[in-house]
Amino acid sequence: MPYTLPSAADLLAWYDRHRRILPWRAGPGQARDPYRIWLSEVMLQQTTVAAVGPRYARFLARFPSVQALAAADWAEVAEEWAGLGYYARARNLHACAKAVAAAGDFPDDTVGLEALPGIGRYTASAVAAIAFDAPVVPVDGNVERVAARLAAIEDPLPGAKPRLTALAAGFMADPAARARPGDFAQALFDLGATICTPRNPACALCPWQDRCTARRAGIAAELPRKSPKAARPLRHGAHFLLTDARGRILLRRRPDNGLLGGMLEVPGTPWRTGPWPEAEALAHAPAEAPWRLLPGLARHGFTHFELEMVLYTAALPGRAVPEGEWQSADAARAALPSVMRRLLDLAAA
Secondary structure, rough: OOOOOOOHHHHHHHHHHHHOOOOOOOOOOOOOOOHHHHHHHHOOOHHHHHHHHHHHHHHHHHHOOOHHHHHOHHHHHHHHOEEEEOOOHHHHHHHHHHHHHHHOOOOHHHHHOOOOOOOHHHHHHHHHHHHHHHOOOOOHHHHHHHHHHHHHHHOOOOHHHHHHHHHHHHHHHHHHHHOHHHHHHHHHHHHHHHHHHOOOOOOHHOOHHHHOHHHOOOHHHHOEEEEOOOOOOOEEEEEEEOOOOOOOEEEEOOOOOOOOOOEEEOEEEEEOOOOOOOOHHHHHOOOOOOOEEOOEEEEOOOOOOOEEEEHHHHHHHHOOOOOHHHHEEHHHHOOOOOOHHHHHHHHOO
8 A cells, every 4th residue: 555645734733732741841832942852852761751750850950951960960960860770871961961061052953963972863853853943853662653654664673763764754845844843743752652552553543544554454553563582691790788887878889981880889799691609799798797698689671681689788897887888778779770779679578
């Protein structure tokens, strides 16, 4: 069945009636703040709208402008980002804020935005379109799904990405889309998030149903197809929960480079392919102490591997205080990344 370009005017009319109210989205007639838009896009990478909403508001209250974020210490940014995952984003966020503050403002096109730390093609397109009405179509998972169904693209992802990106870019051939690029981009996001959903798409409510090739063929719910995922390798670690007489927990900051760079952690071994025998693990303990191995495992999934961790606990002996940061259990939970919170959960079980 042939694919024909859908009407941008129809989508925008639907969006004007049904747009989602989101904390980072400017309402009709309101000025668009590139800082808020950029911040939301970084936070939303690999994270749901529901999870980001309250964290976005809290982050913005602490760092209300790009200048405030740029002037903050890394430890403050890391603390506020804890629990959001994909921690390289926080490093890049801080570096990008410094670059923008030094330049005086955000660039208003994709080329300038992509030159900033941590901003890739999608984020540059989203900020350029939404904040500055640049005539570009940012392509996220929602937009890929809409494009795949409109044109009935049956090639599986990720191989189909270039073709779907080209199809999405073609939407800008419609003058109505070029007249309102920011609204058009957000309309595509909302269409994918609320109507053209991964499962059970609400095709009867879609403003583009008459142009959807997959709907006419009866395969909309099957698209986009995805190639089978390779099994993720398993790594192992051993960590050490040391408490002092006040019940505080010893934390250490990870090296700036690498996974979870600059974040706080419960001290432990490197993560490797094989388990850690007790004698070998204890060589990495932060202090001489009567360490006790807790039953069970703490598990966490990263993008490229699965992690299983064992946990040893001990109380601080004598007066020798190991180097690190001592925090209460509540403060530690708030400051630690999700993977380290799994260890606190294991200790509390």
